[in-house]
Structure formats: structure tokens, C-alpha cells
Amino acid sequence: MYHPSDHDVELSEEEFRLLRDLIHERFGLYFEGNQQASLRSRLLGRLASLDLMSFEDYYHYLRFGPQRAEELDRMVSHLTNNETYFYRESPQLQVFAEHVLRSIKETKLASAGGERKRTLRILSAGCSTGEEAHTLAMLVYDSAQFFWNWDVQVVGLDVDHQALEKARRAVYFHNSFRSLSPAQLERHFTRQGAGASVKDAIRRMVTLRHGNLVEPASFDGLAPLDVIFCRNVLIYFSDAMILKVARTFHALLAPGGYLFLGHAESLSRITDLFTPVRFQGAMVYQKPLAAAEGP
Numbered sequence: 001m002y003h004p005s006d007h008d009v010e011l012s013e014e015e016f017r018l019l020r021d022l023i024h025e026r027f028g029l030y031f032e033g034n035q036q037a038s039l040r041s042r043l044l045g046r047l048a049s050l051d052l053m054s055f056e057d058y059y060h061y062l063r064f065g066p067q068r069a070e071e072l073d074r075m076v077s078h079l080t081n082n083e084t085y086f087y088r089e090s091p092q093l094q095v096f097a098e099h100v101l102r103s104i105k106e107t108k109l110a111s112a113g114g115e116r117k118r119t120l121r122i123l124s125a126g127c128s129t130g131e132e133a134h135t136l137a138m139l140v141y142d143s144a145q146f147f148w149n150w151d152v153q154v155v156g157l158d159v160d161h162q163a164l165e166k167a168r169r170a171v172y173f174h175n176s177f178r179s180l181s182p183a184q185l186e187r188h189f190t191r192q193g194a195g196a197s198v199k200d201a202i203r204r205m206v207t208l209r210h211g212n213l214v215e216p217a218s219f220d221g222l223a224p225l226d227v228i229f230c231r232n233v234l235i236y237f238s239d240a241m242i243l244k245v246a247r248t249f250h251a252l253l254a255p256g257g258y259l260f261l262g263h264a265e266s267l268s269r270i271t272d273l274f275t276p277v278r279f280q281g282a283m284v285y286q287k288p289l290a291a292a293e294g295p
């Protein structure tokens, strides 16, 4: 059986452009011109698995092959960066735990029909292996504000099936714990072999689902959300796709809802749909109460 090796299959300029545009259109991820070699090495294994002789053949397989949907799903696992860990970027998490949760609770209890509004819905968009979604559930749990007949749900969504499989197992190892104190580890995890599993009380608050940020149908049934975390995901997207995702988030959030992005990510050049709110050590975007439509 023929297996293309690292040495003999080139990715031409033309093939690079075709694949880059397809990936961008389907997933929002944008490969810059200087990432051609990186794209080639990430996809070379797929050519070998499918017994294809060239990247042009692979492009045609992705566009027209009968198994193209499955292959797009498989391919995207090779393109994403899944780096994540518990309690990542703690200043933001502090703002979430100390200001945002309290403000949501007060607003809901003060509004008419407070009893019916005892729900808290949080989305971790691009949750990777689940550390962020579980961290948010731990923070809500430790805030001790949302129990006694509050219905709390943290939804983790990612396009990468393999990452989601790990999130569902909820067993983690050393690398995921780099920002965790021994007390937090003790409180929320049970030792399991060389790793530790998230305790059931936290797991029960988290739901994981497969979805693609650039396909609005991925979010069916989730609105209205109180908080969206989408950190270290849009950094790989083009501006046009960031705008598309920002509009989707805007539609999903309840008026007054909050959006957290990664510390290297900003909507300032993209859209003014959200109001930036500055806290010490963190910036949060808020959907205005009387939300305007448009970019």
C-alpha cells in the first residue's frame, strides 16, 4: 500500500489556497501564508490514512467525496490547538465569580416573575477537553449563590470530537492542574490512577455537545444564555468570522448577558454590538439591556 511520507508530498501554493479557503469557510479558522508548512504537516497523515497521492486529491475528497462530512470532522481535530487547563486566567475568573454571578442573581431576583427565572445558563464555546466548563461549574458551586431551587447548567461546546470525548470522561492529569491549588484539587476531584476525576456534583452541572461556532444551528435550544466564555478560540479566526460569531453570541445572550474572551482577543475593531466593561485585571463584554441590531 502506498503511504505518502513526509518527504515526497508537496503542498503547492494553489493547493494551500484551496484548502485554506475551505477550512476558513467551514470552521472559521484562518491559516496565514506563513503557515503553509504547518498546514501540510498537520494534514499529511490524513492523506496517508486515505491512500491519497496529493493534496489536490485530498481537497477533492473534502469537497465532493461521499464521506466528506466525516472527513471534515476528522480533519478539524488535526487543525485545532486544544491547549487548556483548570482555572486559566484567574483575574477573569475572579471577575466572573465576584461581580458577574452576583449581578446576574440580583437582576433575576429583582425582576418580575423572579421564581420562574431561577435559571443560570453558561456556555463554554470552544471548551476543548472540558477544563474551562468544569472550572466555571466549580466557581458557581463555590460561590454558594445558585442553589436551593436554582437550575444551573454549564454547556461545553467544541468542534473536536476527540477533545469532547476526553471532556466527557472528565479524568485529568498533571498538565491540566498547573493553576490549581492543592485545596481546589482536594475539593473538586477524586484521585483516579495517575490522574484525578471531577466529582459528580460538578459533572452534573456540565453538559457537553458537539458544535461548530460558525454554524448557528449548533446552538439550537441554548438561548437565552447569561454568560458565554469563548477564550483562546477566536484568535485563530479571520475578522469576518469573528464578526459572524459575535453576532451569533449576541443573539444567544439574554439582554445584559456577559461575554468573556481570551486576554489576547478583542472585539474593538470588529463590532460595537457589546459594551466593554473594565474591571481590575479583566475586560468583559456586555450585551446592552436594550440591544441594538446590526454590526
Ligand SMILES: C[S@@+](CC[C@H](N)C(=O)[O-])C[C@H]1O[C@@H](n2cnc3c(N)ncnc32)[C@H](O)[C@@H]1O
Binding pocket: 027, 028, 029, 080, 081, 082, 083, 084, 085, 088, 125, 126, 127, 128, 129, 132, 157, 158, 159, 160, 163, 211, 212, 213, 214, 230, 231, 232, 233, 262
Ligand atoms: C485553545 S482551545 C481553548 C480552550 C478553552 N476555551 C481555554 O481557553 O482554555 C481552542 C478550542 O477551540 C475549538 N474550536 C476551534 N474552532 C472551532 C469551531 N469552529 N467551533 C467550535 N470549536 C472550535 C478547538 O477545537 C479547541 O478545542
